[in-house]
Amino acid sequence: MTTRSTRSPRRRTVVALGIVLAVLAAFVVRLVDIQVVNADQHVKDAATKIGESIVLKGTRGRITDANGTVLAKSTLLYDGQFSPVNVVKYYDPHSESPPAVGWQEMAARIGAITGQSAEEIMGIVADALAKDPGSQFAYLKRGLSTEQYRDLKELGLPYLSFTSQPSRVYPEGAVAGSIVGFVGADGQPLEGLEKAQDACLAPTDGKDTFDRGKDGVVIPGTRRETPAVDGGTLQLTIDGDLQWYLQQLIAEQVKKYKSISGTITVVEAKTGKIRAAAEYPTVDPNDIDAPGSFLRNRVFQDQFEPASTFKALTAAVLVDTGKANPGTTVRASGRETFPNGAKVRDMGLHKAVNYTLTGVLVDSSNVAISKLSERVDPQVRYEYLQRFGISSGSAVKYPGEAKGLLYPASQWNNQQLHDTNYGQGLTTTVPELMGAYSALANGGVRVPLSLIESCTAADGTVTTPKTGEPVRVIKESTAKQVTSMLENVYMQASYSKAIKVPGYRVAMKSGTGQKSDNKGHYKSGVWYTLMIGYAPAEDPQYIVAITLDEPTKVKSSSADAEGFQKAMTQVMKTYRVMPSTTKATRLPVYK
Amino acid sequence: MSALNDALLTLPARSPRTTEQPDRHLRPLERPRRRRPRVAYALIALAGALAIGAAQMGLSLATTESSYRISALTQEKNQLTWQKQELDDRIAGLSSPQYLAANAAALGMVINQSPTYLRLSDGKILGAGKAATASSAIDPLGKNAVGNALVGDTPLVTHPDATIKAPPVDTEEEVATDAASTLPPPITDGLPTPTTR
Numbered sequence: 001m002t003t004r005s006t007r008s009p010r011r012r013t014v015v016a017l018g019i020v021l022a023v024l025a026a027f028v029v030r031l032v033d034i035q036v037v038n039a040d041q042h043v044k045d046a047a048t049k050i051g052e053s054i055v056l057k058g059t060r061g062r063i064t065d066a067n068g069t070v071l072a073k074s075t076l077l078y079d080g081q082f083s084p085v086n087v088v089k090y091y092d093p094h095s096e097s098p099p100a101v102g103w104q105e106m107a108a109r110i111g112a113i114t115g116q117s118a119e120e121i122m123g124i125v126a127d128a129l130a131k132d133p134g135s136q137f138a139y140l141k142r143g144l145s146t147e148q149y150r151d152l153k154e155l156g157l158p159y160l161s162f163t164s165q166p167s168r169v170y171p172e173g174a175v176a177g178s179i180v181g182f183v184g185a186d187g188q189p190l191e192g193l194e195k196a197q198d199a200c201l202a203p204t205d206g207k208d209t210f211d212r213g214k215d216g217v218v219i220p221g222t223r224r225e226t227p228a229v230d231g232g233t234l235q236l237t238i239d240g241d242l243q244w245y246l247q248q249l250i251a252e253q254v255k256k257y258k259s260i261s262g263t264i265t266v267v268e269a270k271t272g273k274i275r276a277a278a279e280y281p282t283v284d285p286n287d288i289d290a291p292g293s294f295l296r297n298r299v300f301q302d303q304f305e306p307a308s309t310f311k312a313l314t315a316a317v318l319v320d321t322g323k324a325n326p327g328t329t330v331r332a333s334g335r336e337t338f339p340n341g342a343k344v345r346d347m348g349l350h351k352a353v354n355y356t357l358t359g360v361l362v363d364s365s366n367v368a369i370s371k372l373s374e375r376v377d378p379q380v381r382y383e384y385l386q387r388f389g390i391s392s393g394s395a396v397k398y399p400g401e402a403k404g405l406l407y408p409a410s411q412w413n414n415q416q417l418h419d420t421n422y423g424q425g426l427t428t429t430v431p432e433l434m435g436a437y438s439a440l441a442n443g444g445v446r447v448p449l450s451l452i453e454s455c456t457a458a459d460g461t462v463t464t465p466k467t468g469e470p471v472r473v474i475k476e477s478t479a480k481q482v483t484s485m486l487e488n489v490y491m492q493a494s495y496s497k498a499i500k501v502p503g504y505r506v507a508m509k510s511g512t513g514q515k516s517d518n519k520g521h522y523k524s525g526v527w528y529t530l531m532i533g534y535a536p537a538e539d540p541q542y543i544v545a546i547t548l549d550e551p552t553k554v555k556s557s558s559a560d561a562e563g564f565q566k567a568m569t570q571v572m573k574t575y576r577v578m579p580s581t582t583k584a585t586r587l588p589v590y591k
Numbered sequence: 592m593s594a595l596n597d598a599l600l601t602l603p604a605r606s607p608r609t610t611e612q613p614d615r616h617l618r619p620l621e622r623p624r625r626r627r628p629r630v631a632y633a634l635i636a637l638a639g640a641l642a643i644g645a646a647q648m649g650l651s652l653a654t655t656e657s658s659y660r661i662s663a664l665t666q667e668k669n670q671l672t673w674q675k676q677e678l679d680d681r682i683a684g685l686s687s688p689q690y691l692a693a694n695a696a697a698l699g700m701v702i703n704q705s706p707t708y709l710r711l712s713d714g715k716i717l718g719a720g721k722a723a724t725a726s727s728a729i730d731p732l733g734k735n736a737v738g739n740a741l742v743g744d745t746p747l748v749t750h751p752d753a754t755i756k757a758p759p760v761d762t763e764e765e766v767a768t769d770a771a772s773t774l775p776p777p778i779t780d781g782l783p784t785p786t787t788r
Contacts, residue, residue, distance in 0.1 A: 069686075075676060075679065075680065075683075076676060145677075145680050146673050146676040146677045146680060147677045147680065147681075149673075150673055150677065169680075169683050169741070170741075171683050171684050171686065171687055171741065172684075172687045172688065172689075172739065173684065173687055173689060173737065173738050173739025173740060173741060173742070174737045174738035174739060175687065175688060175689070175737060175739075177738075217655075217658050217659060217662055218658060218661070218662070219658075220654040220655065220657070220658050221654075240688065241688055244687075244688035244689065244692075244737055245688075245702075245729065247737045248692075248729045248730075248731060248735065248736070248737050249728075249729050251735045251737065252729060252730065252735050255735060282737075282738075283738075284738035284739060284740050286739065286740035286741055287738070287740035290738065290740070501705070502704075502705045502718060502719030502720075502721070503705060503707075503717060503718035503719050503720075566704065566728055566729070569704050569705055569728075570704075570728070573704075573705070573706050578708060578717060579708060579717040579718040581717070
């Protein structure tokens with residue numbers, strides 16, 4: 001009996017312990033199930049109930065000019081939206097406490113902020129309701145400024161809501177507008193460097209996740225943030241103030257000479273940096289739909305027959321190969337037929353005269369340069385032109401940049417054999433021509449052009465684009481002799497007075513090019529005119545080129561004279577280039 | 592033997608003395624002695640638990656409080672961001688060359704073409720060396736102006752009635768009338784000579 005009495009409580013203890021352990025085991029199993037096996041699912045469920053996730057938008061980077069002046073920056077615009085159904089409910093006359101201000105009065109107040117009339121605003125709501133009596137959505141106005149947005153918010157209207165849109169502002173307007181390009185309403189870059197340099201400018205979105213309590217306050221310790229990375233700052237080589245002046249100038253010149261369009265480009269001779277690329281017509285990226293907007297970039301995307309500006313290159317080939325020097329003479333009249341049957345003529349008819357090579361450039365005689373050029377093998381000339389960078393585009397690699405069309409010498413027909421000497425029968429672009437002239441200005445070395453100074457990322461890393469190495473095209477002595485001849489063009493050409501830049505020695509050449517009618521013939525009576533030159537000639541600092549497409553008031557390159565003179569003067573002034581202290585050598589034109 | 596007896600006799604006589612020691616005696620311990628410390632421990636434990644609870648609550652309150660504070664500051668930051676944006680919008684374009692040049696032109700200022708430099712080392716004049724003309728190299732006002740939608744219709748600071756797109760009509764006349772009142776009196780008897788000693 002004693003054993004039984006002692007065994008009974010022990011068994012009870014065992015049973016109780018067993019039950020406790022079983023319950024504990026059940027809890028453990030459930031705990032593991034919740035915390036480990038199905039943890040992800042539960043976290044997700046919880047997240048949908050109290051968790052929130054916000055996309056953190058980074059800011060698109062700025063575009064600045066060479067001096068850091070902002071050409072493009074980001075801002076926010078707002079879209080205002082009505083809930084038409086709620087408008088009706090809010091102004092229901094049968095409600096217990098109708099608002100103090102009626103719908104019509106409020107519509108007028110809204111309109112005063114957005115610049116619409118009360119009728120317009122009431123119309124928006126009425127139209128939406130007419131289409132769908134339960135309408136929850138109608139735009140009040142898109143693209144509201146922050147000021148308008150805040151004024152509207154202050155009205156405290158429950159039926160009005162807003163969404164923000166990143167947008168771009170171009171503080172300098174059309175200054176460099178055709179280079180900078182623009183961004184569409186949806187934030188997508190559409191043109192120019194905005195598009196081409198999107199990799200530098202575009203931000204990387206971040207993410208902010210957290211749990212919110214009942215009153216909307218973030219529950220402490222639940223916040224996880226991946227910060228957004230802002231876009232980089234793109235610095236151009238363009239000088240905004242010079243660009244503005246030249247754009248103003250080219251607009252006036254295009255109108256004065258009744259041309260289709262015009263461009264002025266400035267390149268720093270020693271570095272190849274493009275300091276200005278002005279054109280007209282152009283675009284104000286703030287208002288691309290404005291009448292007269294031209295969305296492409298003519299400087300980089302147009303090609304043309306460079307005409308007599310090419311004679312400087314042909315002369316360089318002749319001098320560099322030792323076949324001629326500035327004093328070499330040639331007898332030529334205004335119109336001649338060559339032994340191979342090709343016909344060449346000058347702009348004006350004249351009797352046979354004895355030109356020096358300098359005179360050939362000064363008078364811009366097509367016949368004479370063609371005659372002299374027969375001393376050089378066409379293949380050699382072709383190779384020189386390639387080294388000058390003709391037909392290879394520029395190192396800028398502007399989006400949609402054009403390349404000149406230069407056929408291999410073996411494919412030149414009898415006429416092209418001569419035409420190519422004076423820049424016809426081939427095409428080039430402004431950047432290619434500037435590059436070629438940089439070789440004349442830089443003692444025979446062609447420097448690659450650049451438009452982008454650098455891209456500075458949000459973390460401070462600076463990347464500079466690779467533009468390649470300078471190329472030696474001609475001997476230093478050749479460059480000197482050609483420069484001297486081009487100085488004589490500046491001093492002795494028929495338009496000399498009109499292009500005089502007081503105080504400076506300038507080397508330059510003009511060109512009046514025939515234009516293709518795209519049907520295998522040249523247009524009659526209209527020309528593509530240009531002038532290109534550099535100064536000061538004794539130590540060239542800047543290369544300036546002006547083009548006018550089909551000027552009609554003056555049809556030849558003389559139309560460019562005023563623009564060239566003003567542009568070159570302004571460039572010298574802007575960069576405080578000291579006036580020349582030496583005098584150019586006057587070379588004979590005839591012999 | 593007697594000595595041994597003595598010894599034997601003395602032994603039992605000693606042993607009762609040792610058995611009589613009170614420590615060796617078993618007796619139940621008094622209860623109150625064991626109970627008193629238990630209450631104290633309980634109180635300490637309870638107080639500790641309460642303190643922990645209070646501390647936790649305090650901390651929780653503090654974090655919630657800071658959470659509200661963060662919320663308020665975020666709101667303030669948003670307000671300031673808006674304000675900054677508003678001000679940015681308002682000044683956008685005012686520093687553009689278009690606006691600056693138009694303001695200067697409305698004042699009657701012209702862009703002169705060729706500067707002249709004075710070389711300090713030998714006093715030589717470099718450059719054109721000619722006086723400026725009254726005509727401007729370019730005209731930043733009117734329909735040829737380089738576009739800028741931001742300031743196209745903004746009144747000029749120097750001529751509040753005019754904008755870049757709608758330039759002042761009769762600057763010449765106005766300058767003339769204004770000039771008459773603000774210019775110093777005309778010199779009638781030759782140039783004034785400064786008195787220097």
